[in-house]
Amino acid sequence: MIWAMGRLHWANAPRRPTSRRAVRRLVMVLGALGLAGCSGSSTYAGSAPTAANMSIVDLRGKAAGSSEPEVTVTVRDNEFDPPGIRIDPGVTVKWHNEGRTIHNIERADPKQVFGTGPAPFGADELATGASFSYRFATPGVYRYYCTLHGSPQQGMIGEIVVGNVAVPAQP
Ligand SMILES: [Cu+2]
Numbered sequence: 001m002i003w004a005m006g007r008l009h010w011a012n013a014p015r016r017p018t019s020r021r022a023v024r025r026l027v028m029v030l031g032a033l034g035l036a037g038c039s040g041s042s043t044y045a046g047s048a049p050t051a052a053n054m055s056i057v058d059l060r061g062k063a064a065g066s067s068e069p070e071v072t073v074t075v076r077d078n079e080f081d082p083p084g085i086r087i088d089p090g091v092t093v094k095w096h097n098e099g100r101t102i103h104n105i106e107r108a109d110p111k112q113v114f115g116t117g118p119a120p121f122g123a124d125e126l127a128t129g130a131s132f133s134y135r136f137a138t139p140g141v142y143r144y145y146c147t148l149h150g151s152p153q154q155g156m157i158g159e160i161v162v163g164n165v166a167v168p169a170q171p
Pocket of ligand 1: 102103104146148156
């Protein structure tokens with residue numbers, strides 16, 4: 001409960017000159033929670049998904065377009081929305097960057113084959129307003145992330161589950 005009070009105190013007084021006591025208290029609180037040592041991922045400490053707790057939105061039967069069914073994942077600063085989706089085999093996923101900064105899309109496991117297409121899976125640079133599309137033909141679990149704002153396991157990560165396959169637990 002002490003940590004909650006500390007955070008409330010912090011949140012309720014954003015405009016006051018920073019009190020050294022408040023800062024010290026916050027640092028202690030974060031340290032106690034083990035968050036202070038979370039290197040390189042301070043942007044998404046808290047509610048951001050990890051590969052282990054990813055929730056999957058079921059979009060089977062909900063793709064738009066009959067000849068070339070498609071679903072959209074919105075790319076934001078700095079998350080994929082929704083991060084996890086389940087689709088029918090043969091559906092195309094379109095990532096559209098509505099953020100203000102550049103993001104990219106990379107396989108979480110560089111050795112995993114995402115299928116074959118006219119172009120390999122992934123986008124090196126997805127500028128504001130740009131989009132990348134990829135058709136997933138083969139059932140499986142395909143994890144990806146933005147190398148600029150995440151790691152394969154946390155931060156700006158995403159997951160495409162194709163077909164009725166089970167999602168294996170992550171460490
Ligand atoms: Cu990013």
